[in-house]
Amino acid sequence: MPNTEYLKIPRERVGVVIGKxxxxxxxxxxATKTNIEIDSETGSIAISPREDTEDPLSVWKTRYIVKAIGRGFNPEIALKLTSDDLILEIINLPDYVGKSKKAVLRQKGRIIGKDGRTRDIITDMTGVNVSVYGKTVAMIGDMERIHIAKEAVEMILKGARHKSVYAFLEMKSRELKIKEFHSIAKEENKLL
Known part of the structure; x- marks a missing residue:
């Protein structure tokens, strides 16, 4: 079928994609005007556009929504990817720490932090949703904010102390707020 996208997600996440x-x-x-066919046994998924689809990116967006759910996001957060402003970024942990299960587990623990604190701080400071699942860290947000969140995660993966990562995030958060303030002020000046 033309324009059909295929992907595979972990079998244990198939039920989440289907839902109750x-x-x-x-x-x-x-939301995307697509058809989704799911093979529950293998986790294989086929996505094709419906006839009433006007968005040429609908199949592509659906692929990323399904992929996000496969990477541990709840459907509500994954559905944010229908917005043209948001993207999904996935960091493959073995690319940074090698194939050792212990190393991957240790780094996942560092990224999540005690009681999820580090992951929550990354989310709060950047506005990016973060999911640590399997051997990946997935992020949903706008391009600029994802770049900051990804840099913070990479700092952790390279052994930076949490304190340094938090200081980096605080500085970037301030920069984002200043930038947003200036763009709002600029818009208001145009209206005057």
Missing amino acids: QGIVKEEIEN
């Missing part, structure tokens, strides 16, 4: 009585799958299909 198929409600999540239906919600994704309605």
Whole structure:
């Protein structure tokens, strides 16, 4: 079928994509005007556009929504990817720490932090949703904010102390607020 995208997600996440009585799958299909076919046994998924689809990126967006759910996000957060302003970024931990299960586990622990504190700080300071699942760290946000969150995660992966990462995030958060303030002020001046 033309324009059909195929992907595979972990089998244990297939139920989340489908949702209770198929409600999540239906919600994704309605939001993106696509058809999703799921093989529950293998985790294989086929996504194709519906005839009433006007968005040429609908299949691509659906692929990323499904991929985000496969990487541990809840469907509500994954559905934010229908916005043209948001993207999904995935960091593959073995690319940074090698294939050792212990190393991957240790780094996941450092990124999540005690009681999820580090992950929450990254989310609070950048506005980027972060999911640590399997051997990956996935992020949903706008390009600029994802760049900052990714840099923070990479700092952790390279052995930086949490204190240094938090200081970096605080500085970047201030810069973002100043930038947003200036763009709002500029817009208000245009209206005057």
